Amino acid sequence: MLVGDPHSVTEDFNSELLGFERFRMATQSGKVLVYGGKGALGTSVVNYFKSRNWWVVSVDLFPNEEAHANVIITKTDVWTEQESEVGSKVEEALKEEKFDAILCVAGGWAGGNAASKAFVKNSDMMWKQSVWSSVIASGLASKHLKEGGLLQLTGAKASLDGGTPGMMGYGMAKAAVHQLVKSLSMEGNGLPANTTALAICPVTLDTPNNRKWMKDADFSTWTSMDYVSELLFNWSSGVERPPAGSLVQLVTQDNQTNLNIA
Amino acid sequence: MLVGDPHSVTEDFNSELLGFERFRMATQSGKVLVYGGKGALGTSVVNYFKSRNWWVVSVDLFPNEEAHANVIITKTDVWTEQESEVGSKVEEALKEEKFDAILCVAGGWAGGNAASKAFVKNSDMMWKQSVWSSVIASGLASKHLKEGGLLQLTGAKASLDGGTPGMMGYGMAKAAVHQLVKSLSMEGNGLPANTTALAICPVTLDTPNNRKWMKDADFSTWTSMDYVSELLFNWSSGVERPPAGSLVQLVTQDNQTNLNIA
Numbered sequence: 001m002l003v004g005d006p007h008s009v010t011e012d013f014n015s016e017l018l019g020f021e022r023f024r025m026a027t028q029s030g031k032v033l034v035y036g037g038k039g040a041l042g043t044s045v046v047n048y049f050k051s052r053n054w055w056v057v058s059v060d061l062f063p064n065e066e067a068h069a070n071v072i073i074t075k076t077d078v079w080t081e082q083e084s085e086v087g088s089k090v091e092e093a094l095k096e097e098k099f100d101a102i103l104c105v106a107g108g109w110a111g112g113n114a115a116s117k118a119f120v121k122n123s124d125m126m127w128k129q130s131v132w133s134s135v136i137a138s139g140l141a142s143k144h145l146k147e148g149g150l151l152q153l154t155g156a157k158a159s160l161d162g163g164t165p166g167m168m169g170y171g172m173a174k175a176a177v178h179q180l181v182k183s184l185s186m187e188g189n190g191l192p193a194n195t196t197a198l199a200i201c202p203v204t205l206d207t208p209n210n211r212k213w214m215k216d217a218d219f220s221t222w223t224s225m226d227y228v229s230e231l232l233f234n235w236s237s238g239v240e241r242p243p244a245g246s247l248v249q250l251v252t253q254d255n256q257t258n259l260n261i262a
Numbered sequence: 263m264l265v266g267d268p269h270s271v272t273e274d275f276n277s278e279l280l281g282f283e284r285f286r287m288a289t290q291s292g293k294v295l296v297y298g299g300k301g302a303l304g305t306s307v308v309n310y311f312k313s314r315n316w317w318v319v320s321v322d323l324f325p326n327e328e329a330h331a332n333v334i335i336t337k338t339d340v341w342t343e344q345e346s347e348v349g350s351k352v353e354e355a356l357k358e359e360k361f362d363a364i365l366c367v368a369g370g371w372a373g374g375n376a377a378s379k380a381f382v383k384n385s386d387m388m389w390k391q392s393v394w395s396s397v398i399a400s401g402l403a404s405k406h407l408k409e410g411g412l413l414q415l416t417g418a419k420a421s422l423d424g425g426t427p428g429m430m431g432y433g434m435a436k437a438a439v440h441q442l443v444k445s446l447s448m449e450g451n452g453l454p455a456n457t458t459a460l461a462i463c464p465v466t467l468d469t470p471n472n473r474k475w476m477k478d479a480d481f482s483t484w485t486s487m488d489y490v491s492e493l494l495f496n497w498s499s500g501v502e503r504p505p506a507g508s509l510v511q512l513v514t515q516d517n518q519t520n521l522n523i524a
Contacts, residue, residue, distance in 0.1 A: 115452030
């Protein structure tokens with residue numbers, strides 16, 4: 001048995017005539033690229049899509065062994081270098097196929113105001129984690145997404161609400177992502193026809209790192225990664241997908257998450 | 263006669279006891295840093311403030327011979343390198359003095375959507391021109407601006423209005439600047455007390471380059487650099503200065519510019 005779900009394999013199918021990868025790709029329900037696939041949320045997303053029999057490519061600094069293919073990023077200060085590295089590795093993994101969804105869940109957090117010693121250093125880190133990834137994912141979508149596909153980026157509710165003086169670099173990077181989503185939802189965006197580009201805008205995700213650094217927080221207001229993974233799976237499958245340009249706030253109270261679409 | 267305005271020099275003042283620079287600084291009306299001081303707008307601003315007897319520091323890739331001091335930036339892909347270079351050179355020029363105003367008029371324009379070959383390259387350029395400069399200027403303000411001083415950044419009306427599919431990198435960079443201005447106007451921003459941080463959001467400035475590249479445009483809707491220079495001078499002098507956090511749209515029709523404050 002080559003794949004997890006025997007119902008997708010016809011019994012007289014002669015798998016030995018095809019390469020294993022080709023066979024696997026042919027029997028998957030859908031194809032997804034997860035940018036940031038080894039992060040906390042990315043890992044959850046990779047597992048969720050895999051369990052639903054999707055073919056999953058992870059793009060990250062480190063491999064995710066659960067993914068069907070891994071695109072490993074080399075750290076660099078040169079954005080165009082990262083773009084061409086990711087671009088050629090994705091092409092190699094994808095062959096002539098197309099993705100149903102490209103999900104960018106890369107990101108991170110750093111604080112600091114204008115007087116912080118690490119103001120520029122942290123702004124730079126936020127830019128690389130959130131904006132480099134979002135822009136490269138958007139470029140990949142222009143080439144490798146199916147018509148009618150989903151391009152999802154990751155914003156932040158805090159930055160939608162106005163200024164973020166205690167985390168200036170984070171707020172700026174997320175504001176850039178929000179504006180990019182608006183551009184990606186308009187005529188002339190360069191994406192395949194009927195692409196839905198949108199962003200999730202979480203408050204706080206319930207990740208191990210956030211639990212470690214904010215021990216005394218009220219976890220019942222944090223959004224679970226299972227919830228987000230299921231949400232992204234549904235949207236990727238065309239179920240209750242919000243319109244293009246949506247900035248979807250994930251607002252959790254009493255462990256219940258509501259979507260607030262801006 | 264050492265300086266342009268004789269009324270600011272008392273007749274018995276013995277300039278020979280002081281170094282020339284020290285004398286000049288002491289007799290100026292105000293001190294301003296112009297980030298991007300050799301660009302089209304920057305050159306106009308430097309000249310305007312100089313004509314009003316302010317002491318002017320220009321920060322740019324090239325020296326502005328009209329400025330009293332020049333901080334020359336080396337091109338780099340490493341943001342923190344640029345920050346420390348500018349920081350130490352500004353300190354050297356300024357000695358123990360403070361600025362009345364820090365004006366960041368650096369910037370540029372590049373087009374492109376998600377499918378453009380130069381999408382990442384242009385986004386990178388926009389980021390360096392608009393966001394690196396704005397963030398470094400904000401850091402300088404936290405150290406070298408007087409209380410009650412002015413920190414002015416440069417946004418863009420287009421990016422205030424929503425998406426910019428034909429110029430995605432430009433829109434993102436300006437959205438980041440707009441959000442930064444909001445952060446810089448809030449409690450805990452790290453700036454000296456009573457700093458006014460704001461941005462001008464032009465549509466099109468009437469520069470030689472814009473005239474060269476858009477020969478057939480309606481120039482009567484472009485904003486003159488003289489107008490902007492006078493505006494920034496007035497604000498720097500405390501005249502009709504908008505409140506902190508203002509995103510000031512410069513809307514020109516029939517060669518008349520109106521301010522629309524968001």
